[in-house]
Amino acid sequence: MSVASTRPVLERICDILHSRVATLTTGIKPATPLVEVVRPTRIGDFTPKHMQVVMVLGESTEADDLYRPGNPPAIAYNQTINLYCHIMPSEQDPTSLDEYASSMHADVIEAITDAGANWHDFGGLAIDTQLSAVERISSDGAIDGIIIPVVVTYRISEWSPYEVRY
Amino acid sequence: MTLRDQIASDASLVFLSTSDFAETVTYYPHVYFGGSATSRSISAVVFRQQVATVGEDGGEVVLPMYEVHVANSATTGISSEELDTGGDQIEFPPRDGKDAEKKSILHLVTQDNGMLVLQCR
Numbered sequence: 670m671s672v673a674s675t676r677p678v679l680e681r682i683c684d685i686l687h688s689r690v691a692t693l694t695t696g697i698k699p700a701t702p703l704v705e706v707v708r709p710t711r712i713g714d715f716t717p718k719h720m721q722v723v724m725v726l727g728e729s730t731e732a733d734d735l736y737r738p739g740n741p742p743a744i745a746y747n748q749t750i751n752l753y754c755h756i757m758p759s760e761q762d763p764t765s766l767d768e769y770a771s772s773m774h775a776d777v778i779e780a781i782t783d784a785g786a787n788w789h790d791f792g793g794l795a796i797d798t799q800l801s802a803v804e805r806i807s808s809d810g811a812i813d814g815i816i817i818p819v820v821v822t823y824r825i826s827e828w829s830p831y832e833v834r835y
Numbered sequence: 836m837t838l839r840d841q842i843a844s845d846a847s848l849v850f851l852s853t854s855d856f857a858e859t860v861t862y863y864p865h866v867y868f869g870g871s872a873t874s875r876s877i878s879a880v881v882f883r884q885q886v887a888t889v890g891e892d893g894g895e896v897v898l899p900m901y902e903v904h905v906a907n908s909a910t911t912g913i914s915s916e917e918l919d920t921g922g923d924q925i926e927f928p929p930r931d932g933k934d935a936e937k938k939s940i941l942h943l944v945t946q947d948n949g950m951l952v953l954q955c956r
Contacts, residue, residue: 712885713898716939717956719921725896757939759865759921811920811941811954812889 677830678794679748682821683708683724685791686750689781690722701776717812722777723753732822735796743834745796745824752777752817753806770815774803777817794833795823839948846949847906851878858927860903862913863937865922874926877912880904881927887956899929901938901955907948915946918953925955 674681693703706722707715715723727749735745754777756769778800782788789798801818826832836844851857857878866872880903887900903925906912913923924937942954 709896709898711897713896713956715898716924716937717898717941718939723896757921757941759867760919761867762921812956 674831678823678825678833679726679821679830682748682791682794682823683726683750685794686781686819686821687724689784690724690752690777692783693722693776693780698772698776698779700772717755717757719755719757719759720773721755723755725751725753727751727818732824735822735824737824737834741826741828743824744827745822748821748823749801750819750821752819754814754817755806755812756814757812766813770803770805774815774817781819791821795821797822842947843907843949847878847908847911850904850950851880851906851912853878856880861926861935862905863924863926864917865919877905879912879925879927883930885930889956898956901927901929902944903927903940903953903955905951905953907946907951913951913953915943915951918943918951925953 687706687708691706693701694705696702702720703722704718704720706724708724709715729746729748732745732747737743754773756766756773758764758769781800789795799820801820804816804818806812806814806816824834826834853859857880859876860879860881861874862877863872863874882902884900887898889896889898907915909917918940920940920942923940925940926935926937928935938955940953940955944952944954
């Protein structure tokens with residue numbers, strides 16, 4: 670069984686992930702009043718802000734134990750999607766960066782998983798999703814925050830990344 | 836006038852003259868809770884570096900960097916006392932001829948009595 674679309678499977682997964690995280694811009698989590706979720710363009714086209722999430726594709730690896738035979742065969746990937754959560758409060762703000770980081774981490778995770786028991790399959794587009802250990806953004810560039818790596822495992826037709834394979 | 840005064844004066848009158856190298860930009864201080872947004876026009880020399888990257892974890896993205904030189908003044912520039920790198924922004928064209936965009940002030944690179952050098956992105 671296969672399902673094709675006009676957008677690649679990975680992009681459709683990214684769209685869903687983006688919209689789930691963007692629910693935090695509505696103010697549903699008082700500790701994480703997200704201002705925006707950004708997917709950078711070629712020249713950046715955004716300015717770092719407090720409570721901003723920048724979504725960037727990271728490493729992709731083959732999940733060869735999930736391959737399926739056929740013609741064409743079905744191949745699977747583990748795609749990391751990094752969520753750069755920027756934490757840049759006012760210099761007058763007495764709240765610790767760690768507190769902001771913990772709250773933002775918790776609220777972003779809840780936003781991603783708040784889609785019922787099958788949150789991990791992104792509407793049938795993915796096989797599984799893992800939320801990896803959070804990392805701290807190096808503040809060399811004066812941007813503080815955390816990175817939440819979301820590792821999505823999905824399977825597609827070898828001949829067409831538009832086509833989901835089950 | 837002391838040398839110190841002369842240097843501070845030259846910062847505004849010479850280095851930040853819009854007839855020479857400077858341009859007019861708009862400074863937007865951080866808006867604190869319950870406060871209202873204010874802005875003011877100031878003179879600045881903007882060095883535009885279009886290719887600069889952030890992120891080292893396989894998710895590197897281009898985010899142009901700008902070095903902005905302003906007077907250390909609460910009226911003609913930005914005073915080091917009022918500067919807040921957690922929300923202050925400066926609006927200027929990211930490229931000559933383009934529309935102005937707000938860029939966050941991320942870092943105070945260097946400072947003295949006359950001028951501040953700020954990193955914006």
